[in-house]
Amino acid sequence: MAELLQVQGLETQFRTREGIVHAVNGVSFNLKEGETLGIVGESGCGKSVTVMSMLRLIPNPPGRVVAGTAMYQGKDLLKVSNEEMRHIRGAQISMIFQDPMTSFNPVLTIGRQVSEPLETHLGMPRKQAYDRVAEMLSLVGIPNAKDRLNDYPHQFSGGMRQRVMIAMSLTCSPQILIADEPTTALDVTIQAQIVDLVKQLRDQLGMSMIWITHDLGIVAGLAERVNVMYAGYIIETAPVKTLYGDPRHPYTLGLLGSLPRVDETDRRRLVSIEGLPPVLYEKPQVCPFAPRCSHRVERCLKENPPLTQVGPEHFAACWVDTTTGREWQ
Amino acid sequence: MSQEILLKVENLVKYFPIMKGAFIRKQVGAVHAVDGVSFEIYKGETLGLVGESGCGKSTTGRAILQLHRPTSGSVIFEGRDLVKTKGEELRLMRRKMQMIFQDPYASLNPRMTVGEIIGEPVLVHGIMDRKASEKRVEELLSLVGLNPAYANRYPHEFSGGQRQRVGVARALALNPSLIVCDEPISALDVSIQAQVVNLLEDLQKQLGLTYLFIAHDLSMVRHISNRVAVMYLGSMVELATRDDVYYHPLHPYTQALLSAVPIPDPIAEEKRQRQILKGEIPSPINPPSGCRFRTRCPHATDICAEKRPEWREVTPGHFVACHLV
Numbered sequence: 001m002a003e004l005l006q007v008q009g010l011e012t013q014f015r016t017r018e019g020i021v022h023a024v025n026g027v028s029f030n031l032k033e034g035e036t037l038g039i040v041g042e043s044g045c046g047k048s049v050t051v052m053s054m055l056r057l058i059p060n061p062p063g064r065v066v067a068g069t070a071m072y073q074g075k076d077l078l079k080v081s082n083e084e085m086r087h088i089r090g091a092q093i094s095m096i097f098q099d100p101m102t103s104f105n106p107v108l109t110i111g112r113q114v115s116e117p118l119e120t121h122l123g124m125p126r127k128q129a130y131d132r133v134a135e136m137l138s139l140v141g142i143p144n145a146k147d148r149l150n151d152y153p154h155q156f157s158g159g160m161r162q163r164v165m166i167a168m169s170l171t172c173s174p175q176i177l178i179a180d181e182p183t184t185a186l187d188v189t190i191q192a193q194i195v196d197l198v199k200q201l202r203d204q205l206g207m208s209m210i211w212i213t214h215d216l217g218i219v220a221g222l223a224e225r226v227n228v229m230y231a232g233y234i235i236e237t238a239p240v241k242t243l244y245g246d247p248r249h250p251y252t253l254g255l256l257g258s259l260p261r262v263d264e265t266d267r268r269r270l271v272s273i274e275g276l277p278p279v280l281y282e283k284p285q286v287c288p289f290a291p292r293c294s295h296r297v298e299r300c301l302k303e304n305p306p307l308t309q310v311g312p313e314h315f316a317a318c319w320v321d322t323t324t325g326r327e328w329q
Numbered sequence: 330m331s332q333e334i335l336l337k338v339e340n341l342v343k344y345f346p347i348m349k350g351a352f353i354r355k356q357v358g359a360v361h362a363v364d365g366v367s368f369e370i371y372k373g374e375t376l377g378l379v380g381e382s383g384c385g386k387s388t389t390g391r392a393i394l395q396l397h398r399p400t401s402g403s404v405i406f407e408g409r410d411l412v413k414t415k416g417e418e419l420r421l422m423r424r425k426m427q428m429i430f431q432d433p434y435a436s437l438n439p440r441m442t443v444g445e446i447i448g449e450p451v452l453v454h455g456i457m458d459r460k461a462s463e464k465r466v467e468e469l470l471s472l473v474g475l476n477p478a479y480a481n482r483y484p485h486e487f488s489g490g491q492r493q494r495v496g497v498a499r500a501l502a503l504n505p506s507l508i509v510c511d512e513p514i515s516a517l518d519v520s521i522q523a524q525v526v527n528l529l530e531d532l533q534k535q536l537g538l539t540y541l542f543i544a545h546d547l548s549m550v551r552h553i554s555n556r557v558a559v560m561y562l563g564s565m566v567e568l569a570t571r572d573d574v575y576y577h578p579l580h581p582y583t584q585a586l587l588s589a590v591p592i593p594d595p596i597a598e599e600k601r602q603r604q605i606l607k608g609e610i611p612s613p614i615n616p617p618s619g620c621r622f623r624t625r626c627p628h629a630t631d632i633c634a635e636k637r638p639e640w641r642e643v644t645p646g647h648f649v650a651c652h653l654v
Contacts, residue, residue: 042518157609187381188545189606192589196605214519217548217591221598240595258523260552262575262590263597267552269530272523276488 004208005031005054005176010068012046012053015061022280023049025232026067031176036202036209038223038240040216040255044277046232047212051178054078055093056085072176091121094169098181100161104153110137111149114168121172136167140197159190163197170201177202178210183218195222216259220244225313228252231278231288234307238314248316248323250295287319295320297327335507335539336370336393341402343385343392347614361613362388364563365402367640368648370507375533375540377554377571379547379586383610385563386543387431390509393541394426395419406507424454427500431512433492437484443470443495444480450502469498473528490521497528501536509541514549526553547590551575556646559583562621563613565640569647579649582622620652628653 012024024046031037039047052058054070054077070077072093077085089095094117097103104113114136115129124132130149137145140163153161162182169177179198183191195218202209211222219226219240226243228236228251236249247253257271275292278284287293290300299319307315308328321328344359363385370376380386391397393404395411404411406422414422427450430436437446447469448462457465467477473494484492493513500508510529514522526549532538544550550557551571558568559582567580578584588604608625611617617624623633630653638650 042520159609187610188547188589189381189585190609192603192605195591196603215591216519216593220593220595221591221601244593244595255519256593258520259593260548261592261594262548262551262587263592264548264551270523270527270552272527273520274524276490276521277518 002033003030004033004035004072006069006071007050007054008069008071010050010053010070011066012049012058012063013066014063019281022283023063023232024053025280025283027229027232027234029227029234029237031208031210034206034208035225036211036223038219038226039210039212039229040214040219040226041229042214042277045229047229048180049232050229051095051180051210051212055089055095055178056082057089057095087121090117090174091172092174093176093178094172094174095178095180096162096165096169096182099185100158100165101185103165104161106153109150109152110156110164113153114164114171117168117171133167133171136171137164139201140164140167140170141193142167158186159193162186162190162194166194166198166201170205173205174207176208176210178212180212181214182211184213184215191218198222216244216255228255231284232280233284233288233317235289235318236316237307238311242311242314246311246314248310248314248321249289249318250293250320250322251289252316253322254292254294287317295322295325299327333372334369335372335406336541337403337405338369338389338393339367339403339405341366341389341392341404342400343388343397344400358614361563361616363392363399364616365640366560366563366565368558368565368568370539370541371556372506373533373537373539374555375542375553377550377557378541378543378560379545379550379557380560381545381586381610383562383613384560385613386545386560387511389560390428390511390541390543394423394428394509396428420454424450424503425505426507426509427503427505429493429496429500429508429510429513432516433489433496434516436496437492439484442481442483443487446484446495447480447498447502450499454503456503465502466498469501472501472532473498488521489517490524493517493525494528497525497532501532504536505538507539507541509543511543512545513542515544515546522549529553547587559586562610562616564621564650565648566622566651567647567649569649573644573647579643579647579654580622580651581626581628581653585625585627620650 008028010024010027014021014023027050041047053065111130114133118124118129134146142163183194223240225239227234230251236252254271254273273292278288287300287304290296305317305319307317310316319327341363342365343363345362346356347358348354349357378386392399399412444466448466451457451462466480470477475494514525542553554571556570557574559566561582567583585604585606592598606625611624619635620633620638623629632652638652640650642648
């Protein structure tokens with residue numbers, strides 16, 4: 001599979017009253033054609049900021065992408081003109097946002113909003129665009145799609161609105177679909193509907209996908225490869241089965257241990273990761289997870305570990321080999 | 330866990346009126362938030378109460394504590410019907426039942442120090458004087474794993490997980506026997522959730538507390554509960570021991586709900602047959618006739634639309650409301 005998107009050394013900062021927050025601190029990853037990549041992490045770990053930086057959606061000020069490249073079709077997304085970027089965003093790379101309640105314009109009809117990418121990117125006349133939108137809406141499972149084009153966002157429920165959002169992101173048949181916690185605001189039975197729908201559409205349309213979430217459960221059934229993020233770094237990346245079956249970074253181990261499972265047989269005490277994630281007013285010089293880590297050695301407080309290979313396609317950023325508990329030689 | 334009943338809820342109903350009109354207010358309808366729910370909570374157990382948003386699980390919790398006065402039904406706690414008690418008598422009963430709220434950012438007064446928040450219950454109930462209450466606050470803070478020296482700090486100085494510990498300490502101040510935990514961890518990050526759940530479990534062992542644990546996270550409820558009740562659109566659809574609910578769910582809604590929960594294990598996910606419910610939760614203003622779940626139920630028949638299924642005990646301790654079981 002060819003590499004479709006290559007992100008190298010991405011760094012993003014935010015200027016706040018308290019100082020500069022180093023939200024993303026040098027993130028590199030690739031997305032292959034047809035692949036689904038999961039990015040997981042807790043709030044504030046930089047997972048959303050990573051993709052927003054890549055798409056140039058970070059408001060400046062206060063945010064600023066200070067370093068890195070994001071190569072797509074031989075072009076660096078961080079360098080192309082605004083005009084060119086607008087052609088890529090929404091047409092070739094599109095995004096589904098977390099909150100279906102606030103991501104629509106409340107005073108425009110659904111038909112108007114969903115047809116907008118078609119009109120802007122493909123120059124389709126409105127009438128034809130509306131027909132296409134009706135098709136898309138029925139594809140994502142909205143009943144009587146034609147009659148609902150003139151409805152406003154508030155006339156749809158949360159799950160239905162998320163379906164509309166998916167339809168909107170797919171109108172121009174993008175190559176890459178980025179989903180930023182698209183099911184977090186939804187109930188579990190509705191979440192299952194949406195995940196199922198996205199999977200179907202992905203296979204049908206042959207898209208590549210980046211799925212951002214804090215829910216390790218969803219990614220398990222959806223992604224082929226997973227990046228785990230902490231404090232603005234990717235701290236572990238592996239094919240999905242390797243990551244869940246043989247996690248190596250202490251944070252990933254802790255995260256998986258802290259999750260109870262619905263199919264669990266006996267009652268065990270949950271592993272809890274003591275302490276809190278750091279606030280990143282300075283770019284970490286030592287391992288950012290060290291203060292909470294149970295495997296900590298002296299070196300962790302002196303140097304920040306780089307991502308190193310620990311298995312086939314499996315990388316972790318830790319000075320300690322967690323399988324033996326000893327420092328790597 | 331004993332079989333001694335601490336709390337008995339019978340046919341609890343809570344409707345919220347919908348009013349219309351600017352000068353002459355008229356009731357034009359009602360939200361059927363809780364519609365005839367009956368269950369018991371045993372001393373020392375954790376009863377998990379699960380369901381999707383709007384199913385009435387929080388309203389049930391609040392109606393038990395009389396924070397919402399029920400429309401009808403009874404809540405019998407230590408031999409007394411709370412629905413019929415009021416005034417001073419109810420206030421005295423409140424000492425024994427406390428609540429932990431969902432949002433640790435909104436449920437603590439930002440202008441009070443943590444010490445004042447935790448000490449307030451004992452002062453309000455006149456159990457201790459100020460001096461003794463300070464001592465009690467220190468005790469409680471160390472009990473929930475916070476430094477007693479933090480008593481003079483304000484809520485904004487704490488993280489979400491620490492704030493929730495403050496909420497727990499406040500709930501424990503009066504030595505209650507029942508604590509209603511209303512989604513106590515859903516506002517917290519995954520690694521912090523485990524900290525709070527472990528704390529709740531430790532406190533239960535140490536103090537012999539009884540919990541009504543309200544949540545929408547089925548995995549967490551499975552982890553913490555002895556018995557589990559499932560609600561849908563204001564009615565209870567199933568109630569049984571934890572293993573019965575998770576291994577042998579009888580109600581089609583429970584089955585669908587369980588199959589919708591993602592498992593953090595790609596190999597298990599691959600093998601799974603997922604049952605995906607069609608449609609959405611109907612409005613509680615105008616709930617479907619008969620069985621509330623029939624509009625989304627894959628097995629619904631004619632009788633489901635005509636008659637409301639009876640709440641019955643199919644095997645000892647396993648209650649279900651479905652015509653087809």
